[in-house]
Amino acid sequence: MSAWNYSGDNINIVYVAGAVVAISVLAVVVKKTRKREPVQYPRDTVMVHQFGKGSRGPSISPFVIKLETYLRMANIQYKPVYDRQMSTKGKIPWIEYNEDKIADSQLSIEYLNTKFDINLNSNLDSMELAIGRAFSKMAEENLYWYLVLQRSTYDKHNTIFREVGLNSFIIKILRWKASKASYYHGIGRHTETETTSIMEKDVKAISDFLGRKKFFMGDAPSEVDCVMFGQLSQFVWQMPGSQGEKCITEKYKNIEEYCVRMRDLYWPDWEECTLKKKKDSAST
Ligand SMILES: N[C@@H](CCC(=O)N[C@@H](CS)C(=O)NCC(=O)O)C(=O)O
Incomplete structure (x- = not known):
């Protein structure tokens, strides 16, 4: 049978798929070339x-x-x-x-x-700054990729993407981008079991170093706390049902306590800053 010997149904599918691709490409081109009106933002903010x-x-x-x-x-x-x-x-x-x-x-x-x-690092000596930098890079350049893979690939329901209202088409694009980016990073070539084990080793190192300290480098907060809280709070509160969440909340509780401490101190309005709060208040 020739490749061109489509049934009527198949031809319709090809037309629809072609139209979807053409519209998507057009939408991207229009978005990229459209001149945005300059927005006036408040000064000194x-x-x-x-x-x-x-x-x-x-x-x-x-x-x-x-x-x-x-x-x-x-x-x-x-x-x-x-x-x-x-x-x-x-x-x-x-x-x-x-x-x-x-x-x-x-x-x-x-x-x-x-x-x-x-x-924010004025209380740290050069050795502490070096340790802070090494942990920051581990968290942002290695641990972060577990988060990317978990949300886009391992979580078959793409829970977090769906909860923020992304549609199936956008989620497909995000999945594709994540798979391409993680492949070129290198981590995406591992199996889920292997990346989970890498993630657990990073989390254990963070937990061991944090120990019973109030902040990452000791009694006072410093810049590295912004990095660590940025990454770790995602694992604690924004990767529901994942191995990453379980690892921290079941095994390395000092990290969860640290995130709660950081949230209470710097984000007393955490809940108000979420979509959930907007929906809740809209329905009341
Ligand atoms: N090194 C960057 C990393 C930022 C980053 O990776 N942002 C992600 C969202 S969490 C992003 O914009 N991804 C879109 C893309 O890579 O196409 C920073 O510190 O700002």
């Missing part, structure tokens, strides 16, 4: 561009939580902007401060440290 709120936390992005926790810790006036506009580097979060635009959570923090003369 840091605007944090990001996706929308999370269903169980203020954001499902650990990097947004990191950046906003820093802004709270440093007492800098800021506002979240839920415009889903990506940075010039194609990622969120990014910030706008008066005329300046900075992509990347870490580069934003470094810019703000200079702009506002902030040093």
Whole structure:
């Protein structure tokens, strides 16, 4: 049978699929070429561009939580902007401060440290700074990928994506992007059992180092707490039913206690910053 010998039904499916692809491509092109009206933001306020709120936390992005926790810790006036506009580097979060635009959570923090003369690490010596950096990089460049794979691939229901209202088409794109990105990172070439074991080793190292300390480096909070809270709070509250959540809440309870401590201190409005709160208040 020739490949062109379609039945009527098959031809319809091909037309519909073709139309969906064409419309999607067109939508992307229109979005990219459309000139956005310049938005007037309040002066002297840091605007944090990001996706929308999370269903169980203020954001499902650990990097947004990191950046906003820093802004709270440093007492800098800021506002979240839920415009889903990506940075010039194609990622969120990014910030706008008066005329300046900075992509990347870490580069934003470094810019703000200079702009506002902030040093949250003033109590740390060079050895402690080195340890903080090593743990930050482990959390953001290794542990983070378990979160990406868990939400996009291991969780067959894509719970977190669905809860924030993403439709099946967008979820398919996210799954595809995650699988491609994690493959090129390298971690996506492992089996789920292997990545889970890697995640557990990272979490154990974090738990062992944290011990009974109040904050990651001791009695006082520092910048590394923003990074660790950004990542770990996702595992504790925003990866329901995952091995990552179980690992922390059942085995490494000092991490869960640490997250609660950080949330109570810097995010007394945590619940109000979630989608759930918006829905609840809309229904009352
Ligand atoms: N190094 C970046 C990482 C930010 C990042 O990976 N953001 C994710 C969301 S959690 C993103 O924008 N992903 C979209 C993409 O990679 O296409 C930072 O610290 O801001």
